[in-house]
Amino acid sequence: MAHIALYRTWRPQAFQDVVGQKHIIQTLQNSLREGRISHAYLFNGPRGTGKTTLAKIMAKAVNCLRGPAIEPCNQCAACERITEGSVMDVLEIDAASNRGVEEIRDIRDKVKYAPTEVRHKVYIIDEVHMLTTEAFNALLKTLEEPPEHVMFILATTEPHRLPATIISRCQRFDFRRVPLDEQVERLEEVCRHEEIEAEGEALRYIARLSDGGMRDALSLLDQVIAFSGKKVTYADTLSMTGGIASDQFEALAQAIGRQDVAAALQMIDEFMQEGKSADKCLENLIHFFRDLLLVKMVPGSQAVTERVLDVEQMKRVAAGFANSEMMRFIEVLNHYHIEMKYSAQPQTLFEIAMMKLCRSEAGAQPEEGHAGGAKTDDSVVRDLLGRIGRLEEQLAQLQKQPPSAGPSAPSPSAPFRQASPSSAAATRRSGEKLDGFLSGKDGTAIRAVLGKWSQVLSRVKDQKITVHAWLVDGEPAAIAGDRLLVVFKSAMHRETTERPANKQLIEQVLAEIMGEPYKLSTAMQKDWKAAADQVKEPDTPREELKLVHEEEQKPQEEAYISEAIQWFGEDLVKIKDE
Template identity: 55%
Template structure:
């Protein structure tokens, strides 16, 4: 037999052919045997687990000329006609392309007529969650009081999108992912029947890639068999599916273990030249370190179907602590979310690997605490100085204790909610209680003397109008360049433009601070230059400050300023004030200088 039709040839034709759904099969067979078939069923579960196949087998079983029987004979005219799709009384509808109310009304009009060829009319609606609300309403009455000769079988991968009124009128069956041993055994049986010699490691690898879907596993087997012919090896399976070979895993893991960031770049470049996908490589690497973690924490569990040399794999697991593996997986998972939307996925992959190269053992702290300490200030001990990690944790704890004492003193004297500060008058020095509000609290961002006066005067100028007219175009270009920067910038609104500088007002402090980061600012200013054909700078301000300044002059003692990032700048405020703002936010911290 040609391998081109491998999946179609092995599609289940009886309940006994199905894999991994024994509890559902037994329930349906008992219902048929006892003639207690329901008028509506809901089959839900992951893709490729047999929902539509079970629906067709059910239609054959209840309409078999030798039945109704727990298993269809697949020999009578009814069974063969349903298999071929020529029986008009068994209708399969794809709700993704027939999702409107007109299609459902057509069904509602036809169900009143008795079947002409078989015992029951069966309507199989696949991807039923795609129906519109109006279509669900039209279907509801028919499901509630259907004729005795009609059976509805609804199939979906997303049952949470179905109205509760629909679900309550159906018998619901949850199809589960097929286990790895069951998938591997079925693939072995297929290869045996088709005369294909396949390594056990190759079949286990394909089963793991299918993510619990038997259909995907057979499709992958068909793809690999088309490449390898009558013999399938693990290397063939890895090459065809775009995965990483065991040797490539080991080389990357060795570089990460030794903290050798210099060895990462040529390895990644070699993978890219071999046609590997950066996001797929990153995904496989997460699986690799996950398996190292499983071997370390649960040695008796087999979790390394991708690797043939088990002893080398265990030796690699011994080189990492469980805490370090936890933090590395967390970091790689964060970059996994970014790489899908990145314009330079290879660079993201390289940065992710170099980042995990810097992860060191935390000296006994929990994984969560160590990860938080690393992300909060990138203050982990440098590579090669693992002994410094306990001292670093101790220093951080001392700093936290000191900060807590200062915050306690601050709460008794100087910190009040913003509403109270607004009603307070100027202090003895002539300054209002909101003297620090609106200052950027990120490290390295200092307070500059750029005044808002010129921008207030240019708020209605022609230049400002041009920026506002083309702002949607600017946002779209930023989105195309980097969608994460667009997510922050979209919170801002251009309020003025003067001297080749665009002032953007933000409602959210975090959005503003993230936009001000050097890499993000450089990207936005590059887009501005493309749009206007000349260098244009970006300046930011909080919307509250802009609106306050727009209503009237600022207090004479302290003019309103906007914040811009300066290389090497240091905050003018005391460190304990900076920490208080980081903990409570700009709007809740007011310093009263008595």
């Protein structure tokens, strides 16, 4: 006869055989004893914790020929046939493969017919969260008011994906992960009946790997038995499951404590030679340091006693590490464990993680920006945010300050303009420069430049768009010999245009478009207008041009625009005229 898997052979057939769900069993048995059976139940919880098993036991209990009873007899025809799955009135439906509205409509149409073989029709819908929205809508009315002879039992691992309208029409039972001690007890019982000699450490290790799922624990035991035969040892279990013995982790932890990189890398190489998985090794190492931390901080907790085989030995290992140090280890390992999911070289990441752990915390801190790693973008972002915050404070101070009365009362937060020697010198010389241009402001030469100025701007834009952005604020005003005067509304645009590289580019374009070389000169539009007005009214005293305080030289808005350019650079600052 073909071998039947242990989890199928040892599937509970009565409430008393179910492991780890006493709170649910007691509630269901009380409802059966008192005849308070609901029309709909929702069983949800982790995989392998007994949801479908309890649903079938419940179907037998309500249909048992000697009941309804708190335990099915498993001897009558109804119990035996339900166990075999041959009763047409007890249907187990896999919602993952029957998730459409048509399948649910078929159920809705058939529930009104009375059962033909047993007392109650029972519909067990497994993985019910896989149903479509339309299927849930079709199920809703039937689930709310089914005929008296119908019971629905819905099972799912993801109850949050169910509509609230469905959940509200069911009695909900939350299945728990099976405690480790109860799993070990059940595994020992199975081994006794199967005549298997098993070490206690091996069974506890299997229970730990199953993560609270009894079905997974039985499957692992079946796999180990196939490997080792009638005698299950801890070493064979480790070899079969790809695990690492706790003493090997202890040796690795001690190498990390000594900051012995060579020894740590040698152990990793041995793990890989034995066919271990790098990500699994790293995951288990995270659990090892977690256990060390718990043993040291909360030695008597259930989390420690369930996971740790030798608590006293773990205490001796934990004594060699500070709590903060072990927390750093876990953070580093967790970081690289996440990175492994996207890496083609997981072993390399495992080795780098070990190198990080072998560095002292004090020596690693200057470079660390993330749990033992190099400085990351997060720290750069924090630096930028700090700089922006300081800039905002300075701007707020500028906005609150009243206009300065003159050069005798400068603001401490706004120093005299010293952006560049050329701009200051240009300000001192502007009176002389403008006098020379006044005679050429209406000549044919300037009209020729004005006629082709759009071509000049277009060519500059093709050469370098940022220079165009500054030059577009200017306007040709006059020509004196080989010098072209361009006047600007904004001091910032003028100063940027005056930079040697930008000025050279503009002069090259002027030579190409106009056919003759021009040297670029600049001035502020208000100064040019004042000089032109002085020619029309010669008796008016000429305005004295001098180096003045920054707040007098330009509007308040331009002060913090220049500040922004100083912080972030001209390529990242855009000025929009309101």
